Amino acid sequence: EPAHSPSVFPLYECGDCEGQVTFGCFASGFFPRPADITWVGVASGSTQNFPEVQTGAGSFGVSSQVTLSAELANGNAFTCRVGHQGKNFETEVEGERHLGSAILDRPS
DSSP, rough: OBBOOOOEEEOOOOBBBBBEEEEEEEEEEBBBSSSSHHHHHHOOEEEEOOOOOOTTTTEEEEEEEEEEEEHHHOEEEEEEEEEEEHHHHHHHEEEGSSHHHHTSSSSO
């Protein structure tokens, strides 16, 4: 079967998580395995990568999650980079998008 590149999607969590935000990305539809997810602008200890899964006949998906303090996420954008077959595919995830009004509107 011929190789095909992944589609990369940002993932957003809803809700207030005690001063922390969680976001991630999902790369889907690639072949052959593997595809590797790295983050630009995120410390390595803040990430959790999950095993690849089969997403359809002859294609795979992989995801990664980041958990940061609201202070680190606020106003910043982070890049999810998926490496596959020597090429990089990226999507930007906005940290502030996770900070619902409960955090942004809180008095300091």
